[in-house]
Amino acid sequence: MKTGPGRDGQQRRGAGRPAPTGTGLPEAQERWVRTGGIELCVAELGDPDRPTVMLVHGYPDSKEVWSEVARRLADRFHVVLYDVRGCGRSTAPRPLRGGFTLEKLTDDFLAVADAVSPDRPVHLVGHDWGSVQAWEFATVRRTEGRIASFTSMSGPSLDHFGHWIKKRLGRPTPGRAAQLLNQGAKSWYVYLLHTPALPELAWKGPLGKRWPGILQRVEKVPGGDYPTASLPTDAAHGAWLYRDNVRARLRHPRADAYAHCPVQLIIPTGDAFLSQRLYDDLDRWAPQLVRRTLPAKHWVPRTRPDQLATWIGEFVTAKEEGDPAKDVAASGPYxxxxxxxxxxxxxxxxxxxxxxxxxxxxxxxxxxxxxxxxxxxxxxxxxxxxxxxxxxxxxxxxxxxxxxxxxxxxxxxxxxxxxxxxxxxxxxxxxxxxxxxxxxxxxxxxxxxxxxxxxxxxxxxxxxxxxxxxxxxxxxxxxxxxxxxxxxxxxxxxxxxxxxxxxxxxxxxxxxxxxxxxxxxxxxxxxxxxxxxxxxxxxxxxxxxxxxxxxxxxxxxxxxxxxxxxxxxxxxxxxxxxxxxxxxxxxxxxxxxxxxxxxxxxxxxxxx
Amino acid sequence: MASVTSATAAATGELTAELKGFREVQRLAYACAEAVAAQLKPGVTERAAARMQREWLHERGVRDWFHLPFAWFGDRTAFVNFRVPLQFFPTNRELEPGMPFILDMAPVHNGCTADIGYSGCLGLNPVHDRLLADLEAHRDLILREVRERRPLREIYEDVDRLMVRQGYANRHRAYPFGVIAHKVDRVRQRRWSPTLFGFGTQSLKGLASDALHGHREGWSPLWSPYTFSDHPPQPGLWAVEPHLGFRGTGAKFEEILVVTDSRDPQESAFWLDDDLPHVRRWQEERAA
Missing domain, CATH: 3.40.50.720 (NAD(P)-binding Rossmann-like Domain)
Known part of the structure; x- marks a missing residue:
C-alpha cells in the first residue's frame, strides 16, 4: 500500500495543455498537480506509454534547466519535469519556513508520480538539489516500488553527506582532514544561504540581474532562454531548501539511507561546489552503483545534454529490459x-x-x-x-x-x-x-x-x-x-x-x-x-x-x-x-x- | 636424427616406429589436457590444475619430463606483467567463469618426449574463441615456410607480422630466449629422473648437447628471433608453440613438427599428428 499525505491531498488531473510560449519547452504538455496545498506545474513530453523518466531540477533553477536533455529523451521515453514547490510556476508553501522539508518534497514527488505514471515505477533523474531530494526519495521506505532507477548528478544525499563528515571528523587523518577542508571551502554559499533575509535581498536585487551573465562567464552555460524570468523568486524561495534541511540532516543523518533502486552516479569533474571525494563511500549505500565522470562544470544539464541523454537513456533502457547479464558499464579502466x-x-x-x-x-x-x-x-x-x-x-x-x-x-x-x-x-x-x-x-x-x-x-x-x-x-x-x-x-x-x-x-x-x-x-x-x-x-x-x-x-x-x-x-x-x-x-x-x-x-x- | 631422415611419406600416414612412439606420447598428453580441462571448475587453482596433470600422467606411467606441467589462468595466459621466469610456475590464482586457461606439459614416456599446449576457457569467452580460430593461420604458415626451407629467423618474423596484422601481441617472446619452438628428442630412461627448475635433467642434457653440436655446425635447437636462428630448418622434431596475446587473454597450441632432409616438400616437413583437439575444432568450425 502506498500511503502518505500526498495521496490524501486532492489532485487535479486536468487534461494536458500546451505550455505557454517562452518557457523553453513549447512542445511540452502542461498540467497541474495539487498536493498538500501546493500546485505543482508539471510538463510532459513524449509518448505516455513509454517508460517514464522524471527530471528533477536543482537550485536556483526551474524545470526548464532540463529542456535540452528532455528534448533528447522525448523520442524514446515519456519525459516528465516539474517545478519544485516555490520554483518556476509552482506555488510556494505558506509560511515558507518548514515548508521545504525533504518529507514534504517526497510528498510532492509521489503526487506527481501517481499523476503521470500511476501503474509503473518511474526513472528518476536529479541534478543539484533535485538529486539531493531524489536521494531522499530513493532511500525512504514509502517510495519503494515507485522508483525503477535513479540517475544522480551533483547532489549527494544529505544523510550520506552527514555520515561522510562524521567519519572524517571521527578520525581526522591528514588525508581526511584535507577532504573535509576542501569540501568545507566549496560549500561557502551554503553558509551564506543560512543568513536571514540577505540572500533574498541579493537575489531579488543585483544578483538576480547578474546571474545569467555569471552562469555564462564562470560556469560556461550557453546563453539563450535560460535562466527563466522566475529566477529571483526561485532562488529566494529555494534558500529554504537549505535552511529547512541541511543543519538537521547533517547533524542527525539517517542510518538506514540505503537506496532501494539501481543508481547511476554522474560526477562532473570540474564541479566548483562538490568534491569528487564525497562519493567515495557511496557503494556502501547503493549496491551495484554505476559511476560516470564527465569533464564539465556544475550545470551539466545545460552544458552536456548529449552525454547526459546518452547515459540516462542507456541506463533506463538496461533497467527496463532487466537483463542482468548486460552490463551497462564496460570493465576497462576509465x-x-x-x-x-x-x-x-x-x-x-x-x-x-x-x-x-x-x-x-x-x-x-x-x-x-x-x-x-x-x-x-x-x-x-x-x-x-x-x-x-x-x-x-x-x-x-x-x-x-x-x-x-x-x-x-x-x-x-x-x-x-x-x-x-x-x-x-x-x-x-x-x-x-x-x-x-x-x-x-x-x-x-x-x-x-x-x-x-x-x-x-x-x-x-x-x-x-x-x-x-x-x-x-x-x-x-x-x-x-x-x-x-x-x-x-x-x-x-x-x-x-x-x-x-x-x-x-x-x-x-x-x-x-x-x-x-x-x-x-x-x-x-x-x-x-x-x-x-x-x-x-x-x-x-x-x-x-x-x-x-x-x-x-x-x-x-x-x-x-x-x-x-x-x-x-x-x-x-x-x-x-x-x-x-x-x-x-x-x-x-x-x-x-x-x-x-x-x-x-x-x-x-x-x-x- | 637417423630415423627422421628416413621417415616414410607423411601423406600415406605411415610413420616409422619411432615417430609412432612420439605420436603416442603426444596423444597421451593431449588426452591428459582434455581430461584435466573437463574437471576444471570455478575455484580450482593453477597449482591444483598442474598437480592434476602430473598425477594423471603419472598414473599412466610417465616418470620423466621435458618440463613439469604448467597451468595459466586469466590474464596469466597472456603473461601480463611477467618479468622473471619464476612467474611461469603455477600460482594460487583461482579459475573464474569466463576465464581463459592454458595447460602446458611435456611428459617423457618410453623414451619419447611430447610437449603440448592446450588452450581453453571456462564457459563463454568470445575473445578467446577468436584467438583460437586465428591460430589456424599460424599453423599453416609455419608448415608452408618450413617446407620452403626459409631461415627459421625469417619464419619467426613472418609469424610476428601475421600476429600484428591480426591485432595480437607475440607472447612466445616471453618464453626463455623468446623461442617459438625448440627441438625435442629421445631421452634415455633412468631410474632416477630429477628436474631442475621444472625441467627434466635428461632433457636439458639433450638440449645442451644439441646446442653444442649446433654451435659447431651453425644451427641451434632453439627457434628464436636472434641471429643464432638464422639458418634453414634443421631435421628433427620441433615442438612449435605460437602464443597469441590480446589484452589479457592468451591462447596457444603446441605440437611436434617433424622436419626431415627429404627433397620432396611434402615429406620434408609435416605435423606429427593432425588428429588434435585444436585441429579438430577448426575442422568442425569449417563444417558448421
Whole structure:
C-alpha cells in the first residue's frame, strides 16, 4: 500500500495543455498537480506509454534547466519535469519556513508520480538539489516500488553527506582532514544561504540581474532562454531548501539511507561546489552503483545534454529490459569516463592507432577506426566490438585527402553522431639526410603527418566546437618533435609542426571545453619501421634498413598498448604534451634544460 | 636424427616406429589436457590444475619430463606483467567463469618426449574463441615456410607480422630466449629422473648437447628471433608453440613438427599428428 499525505491531498488531473510560449519547452504538455496545498506545474513530453523518466531540477533553477536533455529523451521515453514547490510556476508553501522539508518534497514527488505514471515505477533523474531530494526519495521506505532507477548528478544525499563528515571528523587523518577542508571551502554559499533575509535581498536585487551573465562567464552555460524570468523568486524561495534541511540532516543523518533502486552516479569533474571525494563511500549505500565522470562544470544539464541523454537513456533502457547479464558499464579502466562516447582514431589498422582503438573499446566507447588499409580498419573495428565497444565501424580514408575527410565527417555526423574524442594518429616514417630528401619525399611525409592532422583537427574540431559540449583532440607527434637528428629531418619537421599545432589549438579551444593533447611516443614497436622510406639509397638497401630498423624496434619492444594507456590517461587528465617512453621523457627533459646536449647527440652518425 | 631422415611419406600416414612412439606420447598428453580441462571448475587453482596433470600422467606411467606441467589462468595466459621466469610456475590464482586457461606439459614416456599446449576457457569467452580460430593461420604458415626451407629467423618474423596484422601481441617472446619452438628428442630412461627448475635433467642434457653440436655446425635447437636462428630448418622434431596475446587473454597450441632432409616438400616437413583437439575444432568450425 502506498500511503502518505500526498495521496490524501486532492489532485487535479486536468487534461494536458500546451505550455505557454517562452518557457523553453513549447512542445511540452502542461498540467497541474495539487498536493498538500501546493500546485505543482508539471510538463510532459513524449509518448505516455513509454517508460517514464522524471527530471528533477536543482537550485536556483526551474524545470526548464532540463529542456535540452528532455528534448533528447522525448523520442524514446515519456519525459516528465516539474517545478519544485516555490520554483518556476509552482506555488510556494505558506509560511515558507518548514515548508521545504525533504518529507514534504517526497510528498510532492509521489503526487506527481501517481499523476503521470500511476501503474509503473518511474526513472528518476536529479541534478543539484533535485538529486539531493531524489536521494531522499530513493532511500525512504514509502517510495519503494515507485522508483525503477535513479540517475544522480551533483547532489549527494544529505544523510550520506552527514555520515561522510562524521567519519572524517571521527578520525581526522591528514588525508581526511584535507577532504573535509576542501569540501568545507566549496560549500561557502551554503553558509551564506543560512543568513536571514540577505540572500533574498541579493537575489531579488543585483544578483538576480547578474546571474545569467555569471552562469555564462564562470560556469560556461550557453546563453539563450535560460535562466527563466522566475529566477529571483526561485532562488529566494529555494534558500529554504537549505535552511529547512541541511543543519538537521547533517547533524542527525539517517542510518538506514540505503537506496532501494539501481543508481547511476554522474560526477562532473570540474564541479566548483562538490568534491569528487564525497562519493567515495557511496557503494556502501547503493549496491551495484554505476559511476560516470564527465569533464564539465556544475550545470551539466545545460552544458552536456548529449552525454547526459546518452547515459540516462542507456541506463533506463538496461533497467527496463532487466537483463542482468548486460552490463551497462564496460570493465576497462576509465569506463566511467568513456562509456558510450564516440571515438575516432586515424591510422587505426595497426600499431598505436589500433592499440588506442582497443583501449577506448575496453572503456566502452563507440569506435570509428579510420585507415587507408580497409581490411586492417575493419579488423580493428571487429576486435573492438569483441572487447567492449557497443558499436564499432571501420572506415577507409586517406587522411591526407581533404575531400575524403570532409566526406567522412559528413557521414560520421549523419550516422554516428558528433565525435567526442578524436585521435589524429596516422603517420608515415621517412629517414635520410636532408640533402638526399627530394621535394617529392617532403610532400609525401608532410601530406600524411601534418596535413592529415590539420584536416582532422579542422574538419572534426570544427564540428566538435560547433556542438559546444566539449571533447578532446589527441595528436600523435613524436619524440622527434623536440629531438633533432641528422637521420630524420623531414619526419622530425612534420612532427614538430604537429606539436606546435596542438599547443596552439589547445589555447584556442580551451575556452570551449575541448582539450588538445600532443603525444610523443618515442621508439615503439609498431609497423612504421616496415613502411618507412629511406632516402638516397637503393631499393635493396632500403629493404635492408627497414628490416634492421624493425629488428631494433623489436629489441626495444616498447608495446603500443602502453602508448594507448598514456593516451587515455592524457585525455582524462587533459595533459598538453605527453612524452611516453623513458627515452622520450629523457629527451623532453634535455630539450628544456640541456638543449646543447641534444644538439650534440643529433650530430652522431648512427651505424647503417 | 637417423630415423627422421628416413621417415616414410607423411601423406600415406605411415610413420616409422619411432615417430609412432612420439605420436603416442603426444596423444597421451593431449588426452591428459582434455581430461584435466573437463574437471576444471570455478575455484580450482593453477597449482591444483598442474598437480592434476602430473598425477594423471603419472598414473599412466610417465616418470620423466621435458618440463613439469604448467597451468595459466586469466590474464596469466597472456603473461601480463611477467618479468622473471619464476612467474611461469603455477600460482594460487583461482579459475573464474569466463576465464581463459592454458595447460602446458611435456611428459617423457618410453623414451619419447611430447610437449603440448592446450588452450581453453571456462564457459563463454568470445575473445578467446577468436584467438583460437586465428591460430589456424599460424599453423599453416609455419608448415608452408618450413617446407620452403626459409631461415627459421625469417619464419619467426613472418609469424610476428601475421600476429600484428591480426591485432595480437607475440607472447612466445616471453618464453626463455623468446623461442617459438625448440627441438625435442629421445631421452634415455633412468631410474632416477630429477628436474631442475621444472625441467627434466635428461632433457636439458639433450638440449645442451644439441646446442653444442649446433654451435659447431651453425644451427641451434632453439627457434628464436636472434641471429643464432638464422639458418634453414634443421631435421628433427620441433615442438612449435605460437602464443597469441590480446589484452589479457592468451591462447596457444603446441605440437611436434617433424622436419626431415627429404627433397620432396611434402615429406620434408609435416605435423606429427593432425588428429588434435585444436585441429579438430577448426575442422568442425569449417563444417558448421
Amino acid at each position: 569506463a566511467d569516463r568513456f562509456g558510450g562516447q564516440l571515438v575516432l582514431v586515424t591510422g587505426a589498422a595497426s600499431g598505436i592507432g589500433r592499440a588506442t582503438a582497443f583501449a577506448f573499446a575496453e572503456a566502452g566507447a563507440r569506435i570509428i577506426a579510420v585507415d587507408r588499409d580497409a581490411e586492417g580498419a575493419a579488423r580493428t573495428a571487429d576486435m573492438a566490438r569483441l572487447i567492449g565497444a557497443p558499436e564499432a565501424w571501420g572506415e577507409t580514408v586517406d587522411v591526407s585527402d581533404e575531400a575524403a575527410m570532409e566526406k567522412l565527417a559528413d557521414k560520421v555526423d549523419a550516422e554516428y553522431g558528433t565525435v567526442d574524442v578524436l585521435v589524429n594518429n596516422a603517420g608515415i616514417g621517412l629517414s635520410g639526410s636532408f640533402l638526399d630528401t627530394t621535394s617529392e619525399d617532403w610532400k609525401k611525409v608532410l601530406d600524411v603527418n601534418l596535413w592529415g592532422v590539420i584536416h582532422g583537427c579542422r574538419i572534426f574540431g570544427r564540428r566538435m566546437a560547433d556542438r559546444g559540449q566539449g571533447g578532446h583532440i589527441v595528436n600523435t607527434a613524436s619524440a622527434a618533435a623536440y629531438q633533432p637528428s641528422r637521420i630524420l629531418p623531414a619526419y622530425s619537421t612534420s612532427k614538430a609542426a604537429v606539436l606546435m599545432l596542438s599547443e596552439c589549438l589547445r589555447a584556442e579551444l580551451a575556452g570551449q571545453g575541448i582539450g588538445v593533447t600532443a603525444i610523443c611516443p618515442g621508439l615503439v614497436n609498431t609497423g612504421i619501421t616496415g613502411t618507412a622510406r629511406f632516402t638516397g639509397v637503393s631499393e635493396e638497401e632500403e629493404k635492408r634498413r627497414q628490416a634492421k630498423a624493425a629488428r631494433m624496434y623489436g629489441m626495444r619492444n616498447y608495446p603500443p598498448e602502453k602508448v594507448a594507456d598514456a593516451i587515455l590517461r592524457a585525455v582524462v587528465h587533459n595533459q598538453a604534451v605527453v612524452p611516453v617512453t623513458p627515452e622520450a621523457r629523457g629527451a623532453h627533459l634535455l630539450s628544456r634544460f640541456a638543449p646543447r646536449t641534444l644538439r650534440a647527440l643529433a650530430r652522431l652518425k648512427p651505424p647503417v
